[in-house]
Amino acid sequence: MKWKLDSAVDRHKESSYTFYLPSDHVLNQLKAGDLVKLIFMAEETLDNGYEGERMWVEILERNDSEFHGKLMNKPYYLESLQYGDLIHFNLIHICDTQLDDPYAVDMGYYLDKKVTVSNDVLSRNEFSLMLRFDPYDDSDLGWVFFSGHEEDDFNADANNFQFISVGKMLNIDDSILVFINDTVPCAYERDRETAKFVRMENYDWSIHE
Numbered sequence: 001m002k003w004k005l006d007s008a009v010d011r012h013k014e015s016s017y018t019f020y021l022p023s024d025h026v027l028n029q030l031k032a033g034d035l036v037k038l039i040f041m042a043e044e045t046l047d048n049g050y051e052g053e054r055m056w057v058e059i060l061e062r063n064d065s066e067f068h069g070k071l072m073n074k075p076y077y078l079e080s081l082q083y084g085d086l087i088h089f090n091l092i093h094i095c096d097t098q099l100d101d102p103y104a105v106d107m108g109y110y111l112d113k114k115v116t117v118s119n120d121v122l123s124r125n126e127f128s129l130m131l132r133f134d135p136y137d138d139s140d141l142g143w144v145f146f147s148g149h150e151e152d153d154f155n156a157d158a159n160n161f162q163f164i165s166v167g168k169m170l171n172i173d174d175s176i177l178v179f180i181n182d183t184v185p186c187a188y189e190r191d192r193e194t195a196k197f198v199r200m201e202n203y204d205w206s207i208h209e
Helices: 008-014 102-112 119-124 166-172 174-179
Strands: 003-005 035-042 052-063 066-071 086-090 094-097 114-118 129-132 140-146 161-165 186-190 197-199
Touching (some): 008 094, 052 086, 102 161, 102 166, 114 119, 114 166, 119 140, 119 161, 161 166, 166 174, 174 186
Antiparallel strands (some): 035 052, 035 094, 052 066, 066 086, 114 161, 129 140, 186 197
């Protein structure tokens, strides 16, 4: 099966808060002998939905942003690749390393901290109302996101909501970062004219009792 290397940079641009990209601090340190992880993509998607494999490559030689390395994993699906194959790649292809990354702390927060979101938000890929309640546990930020199109019957069914990483919401709109740690309870609604979120000072919390 033919393959190509995927761009980790492009993936990060598409999902900045959920797809980790090694920082320049780490990338600048890479040298021969270090291990890096690359995404090997099949040129054609298999019937089972398989698209690619993430595998470790040992750096043999570095020339600025260009690298030569040796594949250190045995592929499960890509039969045209073998353990020990020589791989030419670029900085843009590196999605992980074995070096400590001091700038990865925020990424851990975005993936570990959770919020509740309606399925309608995920379907539309947008939201217009966000409420903050007391968190259930240490992982819960207490936020609940709505598209603004949900009906009462929809909201009454817990199956219409999911508990997901806050990073997924930030991928949709990261303007909410400025008040993500606001006091509990609080409510914000998107202004139709400016598209910015505005705090609702007189929100009726009794409807959630």
